[in-house]
Structures are given as structure tokens and as C-alpha cells.
Amino acid sequence: MQLKQPTTNASGSVRPTHVEVNLDYLCQNLKAIREKTSPAKVMIILKANAYGHGLDAVARHLAPHADYIGVAVLEEGIILREMGIQTPILVLGGIWEEQIPEFIKHDLTLTASSVERLQQIDRVAENLGKKAIVHLKIDTGMERIGVHYYSAHTLQETALGCKHVLTEGIYSHFANSDAEDLSHARLQLARFNEVLHFYEKHSLPTPLRHIANSGAVLQLPEANFDIVRPGILLYGVYPSDEVERTVTVKPALSWSSKVVYFKVTQPGHPVSYGSTWQSDENVRVVTIPVGYGDGYFRAMSDKAEVIIQGVKVPQVGRICMDQIVVNLGPEGSGYNGDKVVLIGEMDGQRITAEDLARWAGTIPYEILTNINTRVPRVYVKTEK
Template sequence: MQDPIDQRPSRIVVDLDRLSHNLRGIRERVGVPVMGIVKANAYGHGLVAVARHLQAQGVDQLGVAFLEEGMKLRQHGIALPILVMGGIFGPQAAQFIEHDLEITVSSLAKLRQVEAAAEALGRKAVIHLKIDTGMERIGVHSYSAGPFIEAAAASRWCVLKGVYSHLACADDPDSPMTAQQLERFLDACAHFERIGAPMPLRHLANSGGVLHFPDTYLDMVRPGILLYGVLPDPASRATVDTRAALSLRSQVIYFKVVRAGNPVSYGATWAPQRDTRVVTVPIGYGDGYPRGLSSRGRVLIRGQAYPVVGRVCMDQFMVDIGSGSAWNEDEVVLIGEQDGAAVSVESLARAAGMSAYEILVGLNERIPRQYVAA
């Protein structure tokens, strides 16, 4: 018997060829190793499937946010180096080492916790130092990083593989903050030379850095949303040829004529001014399709763009097709392309008053994912 989820009319389709295209474009631009960021379920694209594909494409390293993401990749046979970028929670230190995960060490106290766990296991930990150059999130301030660097370089139980920071404003090519952060980071890194220690792998550029700031490429880059073919910010410039890898598709499940003045959906926030045709689509904010698209979103049916009307429900929403035609089981494109027309993640984000990141990572596991390649 076929699994009901395989028959569900709503689905995410991930084009692996586009993912490969994006990785090639980033590599050609930067000319240094690439750490593919697959945190948050690979930005909604599917953690394990995307990691497997990137591994097959020869990406140099993977980056995740949390221990459990790294453990899941190891459990599914991903052999690449994996950096866990979130601030380490001390009691988890041993599990990082046991699963061969690289650890972000963001303070001297965290370094001591990792050293203690490594010594107890009799096995060295691989670490990257986090330097705070302006995010004020985690990491030792660049101006006081000297003792931190010295302790890490002298550690008997840690292999110091990398040192990194995070760019706060690189999505905007005109922001002066990126140059300031680069200068602070390089000043901190210069301490390795001052104490005669080997320089670890330096990585700084995120998607915005890749797009706009070649000076931040250093020894490795960490593209996230750009790897999936989406620009990180409306101000970003498309200096790399990327293509959106994800599309979100559903089907018409109901058709009716709504008379003029009869409100549609919760709260009676929208009603047609004249008799119109309305179809129902079986996906909603319970799947991650934002409620903020109520009477603001647009979808494609038979190559035509139509507006979402009334409030988006948890499991369904309605579309006004006017005098257009649609039959039950007709394809509805929520994100993606159909017959020469397109709805982009960026356009949905603008309509919903959200970021493209929020749109992608909000698409949850209730939606089945399908992976395609030529």
C-alpha cells in the first residue's frame, strides 16, 4: 500500500542540478574551499539529502548550527568534516568528540570544558575559535582575543583547525561595517604570528561576503542561503549566477463560485465585489506557508498568477481565479516556475513582510520533499 504522505498533493521539489550549479558558481567566484551551510534542515531543502548531494559534489566541509544536526549527518553516513557553529553547551562536549564533529569554541571557559572532555575520552577535539568582530552574539572580542588564542594554540587536547567570525552587514554591498569587521578579524589573527604559532584556517565570508566582499574570502567561505539560489537581502547584488533550487507545489482540491459580498475565510477580512471563482489549496501556515500572505500572496495556476484571498488557514487557503479556469488536481505553484511565469522566494518575503530566510526555514517536515536531477 502506498504511504499516504507520498500521495499528498502538496510537496517541495528540490532540483539537485541547480544546487550543483550554484556550488560551481560560488567556487568559480571565490577560488578557495567552500563550507556548505546546511543548518535549519538545509534552509528547508532537507538536511540529509542536501548533505549527501554536496558530499557527492566534493564540497570541502559542511556547517550546522547544533550538535543534533551534526549527529544526524553522521548517523546517515556523511563523512565530510562538519563544523557545529552554535555556542557549545558544556555537558555536550563529549558527544561532539565521539561523533567526530568540529567544535566552535567561543570563550576560554568553553575551551577548558572541551579540553576536560577530550582528556576524559583520551581523544583530541578539533576546534575552531570564534572571534566577535561586531555581532555581539558569541565569541571573544577581537580586541581582547590574545590570551584566548594563546591558550588554544598551547592546548594539549585540542587540534586548532580554524578561526572565524561572522559578518553582520555583508548582505548590503554599501555597508561600511564589513570592512571594519575584516580589519578587526585580521588584527586578531595576527596574534598567531606574534606568538609564533601556525595560522589556522581563517573563514569569514557568508553569502553576503561571497557576493560583495572578495577581501573576506581568506582561506574558506561559508555560503548559506546563496548556495540554494536565493539572495540574502533585497539590497544584495547577484554577482554569482545562482538558481533557486526549491519549488513548492500543491493542487486544487475544491472549486466554487462565491457571490459578491460573501466573505472568505476566518475573520471575514475579504469579500469579492462581484461573483467570482475561488479554489481551495491544501496547504497552510501549519506547513510553514506564512499567514502573513493572507490577501497578499500570489500563486500560479495554468501559468497565470492569481491572488490569495482571505486569511491563510492552518491547513488550507483560498485563491481568487476571477473568470479563469481551474479543475480539481490542477497544479498550483506557490514557489517556483510554471509555463514561463514565476513566484520567487524573495517576492513572497516582500509580500509577507518577512525575510527570504524565514520563508525557507519555515517550510516544515509536514510537507514531503522530492529530489530531482537530470
């Protein structure tokens, strides 16, 4: 059942190069994560256009099933509120004092990553006659934002004196929870537990605790605490090749196009910019309307594969901004209008985001989040 066509051509049909997102798979993945981590609550991470899946549709579908939402920047939180999403939203990134009124206006939870920032939040909330909700950010080993674990007590003590701030949560972030060697992750966890001891030591109620990202959900059940924060795992992609796959998830996103041109290329006639590839025999090649302008990385040139008529075939020559060329070989079959799978399955053959990441020399996160917004997203639900 097709739910939405966000971009159409003049005839009303979806651009041949488009992404399909299965909303039911997202719900199934969330359910599997919840079953694995119960009784912890689940914060779904919707930053970066819901990891390339489309913020609007994904948020509307998943928000009713989530306890919290996590985003990276203020603007993402405001978009969700303007959509009518009422689920609690934590903005995980750093903030500036000038932004604080907007957080409070839109009922967004702030990350308090320093004593100075916490005091600013308190002052602004007092001036507005409101109470701001914050989660304290502790740096246990990322060296990004947050107070170092060894001086966290200063931030915790400051929070106790803020009259216009509700310290709802306290959190950190793993740097290596998706690795085979979990020694650094366990060191971070020990540091976080040390910080949390502050509350017991002073006979104070402990705020909601969270540190578990996708890797930790899979490999560190002792890090579940009160909330878990699945990101890429929610979308059906594992965070690394090393991670234990203790939760079964399905990729929600597939990416396809169609053959737009067919020709026979003779020996000694190089293909595409730079003339980096040519055949030593007559070969059938087809052109596909997708390129690095869509997020199909140029770094994959002469490494990528696509599926046409159920057969994996190689991309050849340099990937262009808007087009690629695929080699069907001397006898291969392909016709104008044939479906071309870029990510997904056809007739038992499969190409994954992990495959594209390997060809591009990057990670699946970058593959998914770089699929350009000019690529239409079409949303489907599995027929019951």
C-alpha cells in the same frame, strides 16, 4: 528522474502540496561559488534541515563535493555522522560542557567561543584520551557568541597551552555583508585581520581562517581567506535585494499544490475566518490544500499570489492552517486537480521565495526554513 518520496498517501502518491528540490541545481550553485572564491575551500551550510530543502538528501548529494560542512547544533552533526557522512563538520553554535563528549565521540569540530569553554574542551578530551578539534570564534561585531576582537589574544594564548586540543581554525561572522553599505562589514574585516596578526607577531602558523558568508562571497572577495561559508546562496537564493549578484545561481526549491475545490462566490459572501474579504461581483474561487500549518505564512493573507494555468491570481481571505482560497475572478479558469505554483515557474510566470518574504514581511531565510516537515520533499535531477 524522481529519486525519493519521503511522504506518501494511502495510494502511494505524493501529497498534492509538496516541495521539489533539484539536486543538480545545488551542485551547479556550489560549482559557481567555488569558481568565484577559489582557491578558498568551501564549507556548505546545512543547518535548519538544509535551509528547508531536506538534510538527508541534500547532504548525501553535496557532501562528496564539499570540503567542509557547517551546522548549527550538535544534533545536526550527529545525524550527518549516523548517515555515514565523513566530511569534516563544524558545529557553529554555542555548546555546553555536558555536550563535549558527544562532539568528540562523533568526530565533530567544536566552536570554542570563550576561554572557559576551550579549557573545558581540553579537560574532557584529556579524560577521554582523545584530541578535540576546535575553531576559535571571534566576535568582530555581531555581539552574539565569541570572544570580542579586542580581547581575542587571551583565547589565542589559551589555545596554545591546550595539549588535547587541535586549533584547526579561527573565524568570525559578518552582520551586514549583504547590505549596499559595506562600511560595517569592512570594519569587521579589519578587526578580524587585527586578530589574525597575533600569529604573525608570534611567528606561529595561522589556523584556517574564515568569515565569508553568502553576502561576503558576493561582495567582499578580500574576505575569502581559507574557507568560505555559503548558506542561502548555495540554495539559489540571494541573501538580500541590496546585494550585488556577482555569482549566478538557480533556486533549487519549488513548492506546488493542486486545486482541491471550485465554487462561485456571490457578492456579499465573505471568505474565510474573520470575513476580511468579499467580492462585489460573482467570482470563481478555488481552494488549495496548503496553509500556515505547512509554513505558508498567515501574514501573507490577501497579499500572496499563486500561479494556476500559467496565470498569477491572488489569494483572498485569511490563510488557514491547512487551506487557502484563491480568486480566479469572474471569468478565470481553474479545475480540480490543476497544478498550483506557490514557489517556482509556470508558462513564463514566476513566484520566488523573495516574493513570499515580501508578502509576509520577513526574509527568504525564514520562508525556506519554515516549510513544515509535513510537506513532502521530492528530489529530482535534471535529465542529461
